[in-house]
Each structure stands twice: as structure tokens, then as C-alpha cells.
Amino acid sequence: MIFSLISGLLKQSIEKNLILEEDRIYVKNQVLHLLKLESSPQIVRPKEDTIPNLLDHIIEYAVNEKIIDNVLDEKEILTADIMNCFLSKPSEIRNKFQQYYLKSPKAATDYFYELSKNSNYIQLNRINKNISFKVDTEYGVMDITINLSKPEKEPEQIKREKENHSHVNYPKCLLCIENEGYGGRIGHPARSNHRIIPVILQDETWYLQYSPYVYYNEHCILLSEKHRDMKINQDTFFRLLTFTEKFPHYFIGSNADLPIVGGSILSHDHYQGGNYEFAMPNAVDNFTFELNAFPTVKSSIIKWPMSVIRLKGEKKEEIIKAAEFIREKWKYYTDEEANIRAFTDDTPHNTITPIARKRQDQFELNLVLRNNRTDETHPMGIFHPHEDVHHIKKENIGLIEVMGLAVLPPRLINELKEIKEFIAGNTTSVTLYHQEWANELKQKYTNLSDANELDIVIKQELGNKFVKVLQDAGVCKNRDDFNRFIDYMNS
Numbered sequence: 001m002i003f004s005l006i007s008g009l010l011k012q013s014i015e016k017n018l019i020l021e022e023d024r025i026y027v028k029n030q031v032l033h034l035l036k037l038e039s040s041p042q043i044v045r046p047k048e049d050t051i052p053n054l055l056d057h058i059i060e061y062a063v064n065e066k067i068i069d070n071v072l073d074e075k076e077i078l079t080a081d082i083m084n085c086f087l088s089k090p091s092e093i094r095n096k097f098q099q100y101y102l103k104s105p106k107a108a109t110d111y112f113y114e115l116s117k118n119s120n121y122i123q124l125n126r127i128n129k130n131i132s133f134k135v136d137t138e139y140g141v142m143d144i145t146i147n148l149s150k151p152e153k154e155p156e157q158i159k160r161e162k163e164n165h166s167h168v169n170y171p172k173c174l175l176c177i178e179n180e181g182y183g184g185r186i187g188h189p190a191r192s193n194h195r196i197i198p199v200i201l202q203d204e205t206w207y208l209q210y211s212p213y214v215y216y217n218e219h220c221i222l223l224s225e226k227h228r229d230m231k232i233n234q235d236t237f238f239r240l241l242t243f244t245e246k247f248p249h250y251f252i253g254s255n256a257d258l259p260i261v262g263g264s265i266l267s268h269d270h271y272q273g274g275n276y277e278f279a280m281p282n283a284v285d286n287f288t289f290e291l292n293a294f295p296t297v298k299s300s301i302i303k304w305p306m307s308v309i310r311l312k313g314e315k316k317e318e319i320i321k322a323a324e325f326i327r328e329k330w331k332y333y334t335d336e337e338a339n340i341r342a343f344t345d346d347t348p349h350n351t352i353t354p355i356a357r358k359r360q361d362q363f364e365l366n367l368v369l370r371n372n373r374t375d376e377t378h379p380m381g382i383f384h385p386h387e388d389v390h391h392i393k394k395e396n397i398g399l400i401e402v403m404g405l406a407v408l409p410p411r412l413i414n415e416l417k418e419i420k421e422f423i424a425g426n427t428t429s430v431t432l433y434h435q436e437w438a439n440e441l442k443q444k445y446t447n448l449s450d451a452n453e454l455d456i457v458i459k460q461e462l463g464n465k466f467v468k469v470l471q472d473a474g475v476c477k478n479r480d481d482f483n484r485f486i487d488y489m490n491s
Helices: 002-015 021-034 051-064 072-084 090-103 105-118 155-163 234-246 316-331 399-403 412-423 432-444 451-473 479-490
Strands: 131-137 140-146 197-201 204-210 220-224 251-253 270-274 285-289 298-302 308-313 350-359 362-371 405-408
Touching: 002 021, 002 051, 021 072, 051 072, 072 155, 090 105, 090 197, 105 204, 131 451, 140 451, 197 234, 234 251, 234 270, 234 316, 234 350, 234 362, 251 399, 285 479, 308 316, 316 350, 316 362, 316 479, 350 399, 399 405, 399 451, 405 451, 412 432, 412 451, 432 451
Parallel strands: 140 405
Antiparallel strands: 131 140, 197 204, 204 220, 220 270, 251 270, 251 350, 285 298, 298 308, 308 362, 350 362
């Protein structure tokens, strides 16, 4: 059976243009060596299946034959090593990317995205486990994802991580360029099948890759060559808008650079982008206003649950200057009426989550105002999901959520089933932290028991909760709050 699986993997890899027919014997021998097989039958019927499924079966064989232990890290390392046999060296892939780029930027990213999927760097089998759906709201169509793609750790894996006292500091983090081709170790994922593409921005080399667990179409990461802290400044705005010039079919954005309102990795400067239309970039203007210092830049506040200033114009330099002007003003802005304070002693609280896109001849930059201050009432953050929505989400609201995609915890799968059973009258209680919400829903949807209707109701109510999550994270709660900041900028 193992030879049929290997043959199937070779067949699929040729069909997906990972290797050429003339590479077959060489690659097969590399895979045989990894699986400690000394020979192979001359004639084997290939197993017909997808590359991820074939890999899963091959890894299962390796565990059963005691080639590796049944431990996540060992399985990940072997999987990546096998697929690395089918991949060209980084220089060859980069040259091919550039050849496609001469045809069009989209042709180049199409090539690299398919390569990243076919090489199993993008974990399609795990991603397909996610529960995703869309919900209509007053702010547009929100995307909801219950994240089930993260692999469960076996007890032995947990034990090894606990016992691992290694002080290895290479690569320094998951985003460093040294991850390209890295074999992996306990606590650091295998990256043998990882490839990155250089992109020059402002005389610096940045690198394009795709997320292994894409949340949306062509979910990419743009990372700095240097391991340095996240920082939002004028250079950020320049890089984001320049990237949209180079790849006009992609949006690109940055997480904020402060804890609570920032992303999960603040130690390495990076951005996220992709080829996807979120609700926020399509949100309509709530009202327009004038930035006196930048009359050629179209400025507006958009209709969105968070606080977003949209800048539009044909001149990139003017938008960059206007964005930096707003950032500097916001950094030092305090409004006691809106509970916004710029500093506690020397600790800054105000920052920005920027998102850029190019629409035909116009640049568009959305600046999401953020503040990470805490108090006794809201110890996790005043402008952070409040306690009444923690039963749905209490993690940081980062770039992806800001744009309108909720990434929710896997526990909700079973907990939402409980709630549906409760509404239908089949149970008398639910998980404690959902009980208040479940009581409200039961009262709202009296005598509702149809499974399909319950499913629709729960999805809609989950979307409504996500809107509340974003509203909590908004710093300007009404037009008056915005107007005071606009007046401050124009004064």
C-alpha cells in the first residue's frame, strides 16, 4: 500500500506542476529514503487521491511502522520533509515568480498561491475543518469562522514540550526569514517546504508568503527581512501603499503596534493582505469632512462599528502625509468625554490599524483608531470586547476582525449545539457562561424547534454578537466624538 501512496503522490505532483516527469525517479528515491525503504516495485498502481490525503496516509504508515513516534512535531517534520523533495530551491521559485510577474502581478501570485497549496505548506485538509458562513448586518455582510484548523496535541507532544529546556533561539520567531527550509524542532514548526518571495519596499527587502492556515482567499503575510518590533509610522503607510502599486489586486494592512489592540506577534514587523473583499473596505461613508492641511485628499468617516477614517486620492505622497498627520494627532489626543486618554505617565495608549487598497487610479487608506487603555471595570481593555461578549470572543481584535471576519474559538461548535437544544426545549441548561444569552434567545424565539431554522437563527445571532464585539473596540461611539477629534486636527 505504501508504494501505491508514493506513486499517487508522484502522479499528483506531476499533474500539479510541482515536478516534471523526468524528476520522477530522483524524487521517488528521496521519499523512499525518508521512509527507510530500500527498494520499490517496478510497476505500482498509483493511489488516486489529493496530495494532503496521500500525505496523511503516508504519515499514518510511518507511525505504524515505528519510523516516527505518534507525536505532532515528528509527523509535521516528516510531512514537510517529504514535500520538500517536490519543491525547487528558493532561487528557482523566485525566478519563476518574476517571470510570471512580467506577465502580470496576478499571474505571479496565482503561481505562488497554487505552489503553496500543492506543496502542503497551506494546510488545506485542516483549513477545510473550519466552519465558515456569512451573516447580513447593518454594516454589511460579516464573515464568521469557527477555527478548527489548529491540530490537537497528543499527550506525548505536550509532555515533550514541557520537558524541553532548549535555549535554541533560531529562528528568533515564526516570521523570521530563517524559517525558509528550517526542519523544525519541539515547539517550533517544520518549515522544510516553506518558500518566500522578496519584495522591495522603500529600499528594504520584505518577503511575501502565504499563511499556513489561510482565513480567506490568498491570505498572505508580508514580513520584514529584519527581526524588529512592529511599528506604525509614516514608513508603514508608504510600504502599504507601495505594495498596492506592485500588487493592485491585493489589499494589505497592519495590526496595531500596541498590546491588547495589536496582533499575536508584535516582535516582528509584518503585514497581512490578500485577494478578498471584506465588509469594511466596502462600507459606505457615514459622513465626509475636510482635512484643512490636505485639501486634495478625500476624507470621510465610514459606517462601521469601529472608528475608521478613510483617505482617498490619486497622489500617494499626499495620502501618506495625511495619514502620518492623523497618526501624530491621534497619538497625543485625549478626550475625557469619550474616555480616551493618550498616555498613562509615559505609557502610550493611542495607535492605528491601517488597511490599504488601490482601486483603479485611486489609493485608499483606512485608518482604524485604537486605544489600549484598561481600568477596573474593563481590566482587559476599555476598547476591547467587554465581558458580556466574552462567552463568544475575548481575544484581541486584530486586523482580520477589524475588517469584518470573526475568528471564533473551536469550543463554540459543541456549545452552540447546546444552545440550539435549549431553545428547542430539549435541555434545561447550557454551559454556564452562555446561560444568560441562551435565556434571551429562548425568550426571543419561543416555540422554535425546526433544526434548519434554529441553525439560521444561531448564525444570525452570532453575527450580531460579533458586531457588538467590534462596537466595544470602537473608540468614537458617536458623531460628536468624531467631530471633536476632527476639530482637534484642524485647529
